[in-house]
Every structure is written in structure tokens, then in C-alpha cells.
Amino acid sequence: MDKIVVFGTGNFGRDAYVYFTNDCQYEIVAFTLDREYIKEDVLFERPVIPFENIQLAFPPETYGMFVALGYQRLNKLRAERYQQAKDKGYHLVNCISSKAIVWPGAVIGENCMIGPHCIVSAYAEIGNNVILGPASTIAHYSIVKDHCFVGARVAVSGGVTVESYCFLGTNATIRDKITIATECVIGAGALILEDTEARSVYMGKQADRLPITSDRLPLVRQE
Numbered sequence: 076m077d078k079i080v081v082f083g084t085g086n087f088g089r090d091a092y093v094y095f096t097n098d099c100q101y102e103i104v105a106f107t108l109d110r111e112y113i114k115e116d117v118l119f120e121r122p123v124i125p126f127e128n129i130q131l132a133f134p135p136e137t138y139g140m141f142v143a144l145g146y147q148r149l150n151k152l153r154a155e156r157y158q159q160a161k162d163k164g165y166h167l168v169n170c171i172s173s174k175a176i177v178w179p180g181a182v183i184g185e186n187c188m189i190g191p192h193c194i195v196s197a198y199a200e201i202g203n204n205v206i207l208g209p210a211s212t213i214a215h216y217s218i219v220k221d222h223c224f225v226g227a228r229v230a231v232s233g234g235v236t237v238e239s240y241c242f243l244g245t246n247a248t249i250r251d252k253i254t255i256a257t258e259c260v261i262g263a264g265a266l267i268l269e270d271t272e273a274r275s276v277y278m279g280k281q282a283d284r285l286p287i288t289s290d291r292l293p294l295v296r297q298e
């Protein structure tokens with residue numbers, strides 16, 4: 076079993092611990108974080124080592140790394156640490172759930188997380204440093220480029236290009252053969268039917284609040 080260091084001790088780092096420990100082929104031997112952000116020396120019985128010195132304790136010739144950061148600064152923080160880890164010589168590993176389906180012909184980069192129940196179709200391409208939340212689908216001939224964050228249950232139809240640094244919120248739906256331009260934020264539940272403009276925000280319509288209380292609905296009314 077290959078041994079790795081995980082960058083990140085926040086929510087995403089802790090999620091990565093659960094995934095790697097229960098569902099991926101790598102063993103976490105340590106966590107790392109920028110020195111100024113370290114609040115605890117040990118997490119899940121593994122040492123937390125300053126990133127500045129990590130190569131001394133866990134040299135890149137022997138250990139891999141996974142950068143477990145979320146979408147802070149529209150994925151730029153994760154992109155920076157990913158590049159710094161590479162510059163230190165680390166091999167960036169993937170965390171691909173055994174419960175995801177990645178069909179033959181799909182291409183997946185490095186430092187990617189593919190959550191449980193995702194489907195990555197044949198001939199789909201996932202770039203480097205991409206997070207796919209649980210149960211998302213990337214259909215055939217679609218490309219999700221580097222440093223994107225795709226939330227849970229996002230549906231990317233066929234022939235779509237998602238440019239770098241995008242954030243696709245939970246349950247967003249992207250129609251076929253369009254391009255999501257770089258650094259777009261697609262809100263939860265949004266339906267995107269046309270190419271988007273770079274660095275833009277797209278929100279779906281929120282559910283309406285009706286002018287009645289819930290006990291007025293016949294289905295749930297108690298009499």
C-alpha cells in the first residue's frame with residue numbers, strides 16, 4: 076500500500092481521511108498545513124507537520140501527497156498548494172471511490188477526488204486537481220479542466236467543456252455541447268442551457284414560499 080501525506084486538516088482534509096482510510100488504496104501517514112495555520116500537532120493519530128518542512132520528515136521519493144482543500148478563493152488556494160507540492164517533487168495521488176464508476180476510455184488527471192456514486196463516462200476527461208462530489212455525472216466527451224470544484228449530484232451532459240477554476244454547485248445541470256467559461260460560479264440547482272461568460276455567477280430560481288402554512292396542505296393535514 077502506498078503511503079501519502081494529506082495537505083489539509085479542515086472539513087475536506089477530514090473527509091479525505093475517511094475516504095482514504097475506508098475506500099481508497101493509499102495509507103495516510105501524516106497531515107501537513109502551512110505552519111501558521113497549525114492548531115493541533117496530531118490529527119487522527121497522525122502527526123501534523125508544517126508544509127514548509129514536510130519534505131524533510133516525509134521525502135517525496137518515498138511518500139505521495141493529496142491536497143485536500145476546498146473551493147476557497149475559487150479553487151485558487153488548492154491550485155497554489157497543488158503546484159507547490161509538485162515543485163517539492165511530490166507525486167499527487169487520486170482518491171477515487173470504489174463506489175464510483177469510471178468507464179474505460181475516461182481520462183483522469185492527478186490530485187483528483189472522485190466521490191462515491193459518481194459516473195465518469197467513456198471518453199470524458201477530468202483535468203488535474205478536480206473535485207467531483209458524490210453522485211455527480213460527467214457524460215461522454217465532456218472535459219472538466221484543471222482546478223474545478225463540482226459539488227454533489229451535478230449533471231454535466233455530453234460534449235461539455237468546463238474551463239478551469241469553475242465552481243458547480245449541488246444539483247446544477249449543464250446541457251450538452253456547451254462551454255462553462257473559466258472561473259464561473261454555477262449556483263446550486265441552476266440549469267445552464269447556453270455558453271457562459273468568464274468569471275460570471277449563474278443562479279437558479281429559488282422555490283417560492285406559498286402564502287399558507289404547512290398544516291394547510293391536505294397530504295399532511297391532521298384532522
Ligand SMILES: CC(C)(COP(=O)(O)OP(=O)(O)OC[C@H]1O[C@@H](n2cnc3c(N)ncnc32)[C@H](O)[C@@H]1OP(=O)(O)O)[C@@H](O)C(=O)NCCC(=O)NCCS
Binds near residue numbers: 245265
Ligand atoms: C452560489 C453560492 C456558492 C453563493 O453563496 P454565497 O456566496 O454565500 O452567496 P449568498 O448565499 O449570500 O447569495 C447571494 C444571493 O444569491 C441568492 N442565491 C444564492 N444561491 C442561490 C441559488 N442556488 N439559487 C438561487 N438564488 C441563490 C441568495 O438568495 C442571495 O440573494 P439576495 O442577495 O437577494 O438575498 C451558493 O448559493 C450555492 O449555490 N452553493 C452551492 C452549495 C454547494 O454545492 N456546495 C458544494 C460543496 S459542499
